[in-house]
Amino acid sequence: MESAPVETDGQTDAKRDGTKKFTLGPNDSLEGKLTYGGSMTVDGGHAEGEFRIGGNIEIGNGTVVKALLEASNVTIKGEVEGKLTARDKLTLGKSAKLNGDVQVKRLQIEDGATLNGYVRMGDFEQQAGS
Amino acid sequence: MSSRPAARRPTPPAADEPPRESSPTPNQPNSVQLGPRDRLIGQLYIEGDLRVGGVIEGEVEATGDVEIDDMANVKASLAGRDVSIHGHVNGAVVARKRLIVGRSGSLIGDVRVARLVIQDGASFSGKVSMGAGADKPVKAPEAPSAPVAPPKPEVQAVVEAVFEAPARVAEPTVVPPPVAKPAPGKPSITRLPATRVAVPPARPASKDGKGKTVPPKGKPKRR
Numbered sequence: 001m002e003s004a005p006v007e008t009d010g011q012t013d014a015k016r017d018g019t020k021k022f023t024l025g026p027n028d029s030l031e032g033k034l035t036y037g038g039s040m041t042v043d044g045g046h047a048e049g050e051f052r053i054g055g056n057i058e059i060g061n062g063t064v065v066k067a068l069l070e071a072s073n074v075t076i077k078g079e080v081e082g083k084l085t086a087r088d089k090l091t092l093g094k095s096a097k098l099n100g101d102v103q104v105k106r107l108q109i110e111d112g113a114t115l116n117g118y119v120r121m122g123d124f125e126q127q128a129g130s
Numbered sequence: 131m132s133s134r135p136a137a138r139r140p141t142p143p144a145a146d147e148p149p150r151e152s153s154p155t156p157n158q159p160n161s162v163q164l165g166p167r168d169r170l171i172g173q174l175y176i177e178g179d180l181r182v183g184g185v186i187e188g189e190v191e192a193t194g195d196v197e198i199d200d201m202a203n204v205k206a207s208l209a210g211r212d213v214s215i216h217g218h219v220n221g222a223v224v225a226r227k228r229l230i231v232g233r234s235g236s237l238i239g240d241v242r243v244a245r246l247v248i249q250d251g252a253s254f255s256g257k258v259s260m261g262a263g264a265d266k267p268v269k270a271p272e273a274p275s276a277p278v279a280p281p282k283p284e285v286q287a288v289v290e291a292v293f294e295a296p297a298r299v300a301e302p303t304v305v306p307p308p309v310a311k312p313a314p315g316k317p318s319i320t321r322l323p324a325t326r327v328a329v330p331p332a333r334p335a336s337k338d339g340k341g342k343t344v345p346p347k348g349k350p351k352r353r
Contacts, residue, residue, distance in 0.1 A: 073321070089250070106250060106251070107248050107250075107252065107254060108248060108249060108250040108252075109246055109247055110247065110250035111228070111245060111247045112245070113246065114260055115246060115256070115258045115260060116258060116259060116260060117258060117259055118256070118257045118258075119255055119256060120255055121253055121254055121255045121256055122255070
């Protein structure tokens with residue numbers, strides 16, 4: 001709403017911050033290990049394995065992901081099963097379901113989200129010590 | 131154990147607390163408030179809401195909502211319907227309905243809740259159990275806690291004791307809750323095993339009896 005909302009589509013959105021973007025659509029599927037410097041979005045697709053992402057991960061509504069996830073910011077609106085590490089922040093949306101242990105620096109959980117697992121919070125340097 | 135520090139405390143809570151203006155009627159849910167300078171060490175069970183601004187150590191259970199304010203420092207297990215945490219809490223939390231950890235809140239401890247909200251900025255470490263898996267365990271404690279309702283006089287006594295005579299608090303608070311809580315729960319539990327347990331002892335007894343009676347029977351046969 002601020003500048004020109006009409007022009008900012010999904011495509012320009014990826015270019016805006018200059019980072020690469022990996023998107024899985026409803027008909028896409030990924031199984032295996034992925035190490036990726038940009039950001040990742042899973043929206044309706046199927047994803048299973050181990051994803052280490054330099055940027056952010058977003059799991060869209062209605063998506064089921066079974067994977068070990070590691071990223072800076074992780075936003076979950078769908079279902080995730082597996083260990084999760086957010087170097088910066090983990091956000092669980094209203095419709096999110098997360099089953100697995102979580103290591104985060106910051107955590108936000110919206111009402112309605114479901115979480116089962118251990119949560120560890122704090123700086124990651126301390127993580128090795130403790 | 132930890133009753134002495136509480137006993138040493140002067141009586142400021144009694145003087146400060148206005149909630150007792152109207153004598154607490156057993157039917158009306160009461161609300162208990164511990165201010166920033168108040169302190170509780172021990173076990174507390176309350177029928178109603180609890181709001182904490184000071185220090186708590188021990189065990190706290192409320193049938194209503196529990197609110198931990200910014201300045202509060204709690205080293206206790208908390209149980210309540212809606213639990214909201216804005217201060218420091220170190221201990222397990224059970225929220226029958228919803229747990230909210232505010233942006234100024236910090237919680238270290240395992241959590242069993244029906245719904246969970248953690249605001250950005252909050253700090254939390256521990257195990258979370260909720261959803262389908264937690265629903266049954268969460269509802270299960272409610273059944274035992276329902277029978278807890280009857281001993282209202284005891285509960286009232288506890289609450290009043292906290293405010294009226296903090297010097298005596300140590301003993302009354304520590305003693306009644308264990309009596310009030312386990313009493314409704316344990317009898318139902320122990321009665322079931324009791325009937326079952328009663329059988330095995332009977333057997334050894336009969337065995338003993340046989341063991342003693344057998345020799346006389348055997349001896350005549352041998353002789």
